[in-house]
Amino acid sequence: DTAVSQTPKYLVTQMGNDKSIKCEQNLGHDTMYWYKQDSKKFLKIMFSYNNKELIINETVPNRFSPKSPDKAHLNLHINSLELGDSAVYFCASSQTGTGTDTQYFGPGTRLTVL
């Protein structure tokens, strides 16, 4: 069983479109995250949810909107896609979200905006 899964694995779309990425974890964790990895492999946190509540919202354009329907799911919706949104997006989860927690990462979604 995959601990943290993401769909789709690859996403190719045109500028201006709206797309969503889904994430599910079966680890029973309370906290979930979205990270963006750019072409230089730099990883930056975007959002974090704890028990369905938003607790981290980094400086991310408001075209990005996370939604957590329940503790096991955290989806990312992106409106009006731009070329600069091309990246690999990783979902992660951790037990409680405290600083000592191990974060478990999904396999990533490679988004290409043409």
Place this chain on the structure above:
Amino acid sequence: AQSVTQLGSHVSVSEGALVLLRCNYSSSVPPYLFWYVQYPNQGLQLLLKYTSAATLVKGINGFEAEFKKSETSFHLTKPSAHMSDAAEYFCAVSDSSYKLIFGSGTRLLVRP
């Protein structure tokens, strides 16, 4: 604000040689420190973490790291590199919050 600096974007070693990947951190509070590994086209996997217990931390696949407060360092080592160790390695720091701050990564190349 916390930050992590990884010295060397690429490190190349021969199979069987010592692996040393450098990480220095900046934190105004006692930090928690992590090393993650990313194999090609995969997500990140925890190698080891320091959470203020023993300063020498042993991880998976024969890796270990030593927390040195005086040097603000948390370098990753492995006595003998295997071909399967070729990957991207990320050092990260967090405090008591929910946030992990990653370094820019070091690509380890292992020559046969």
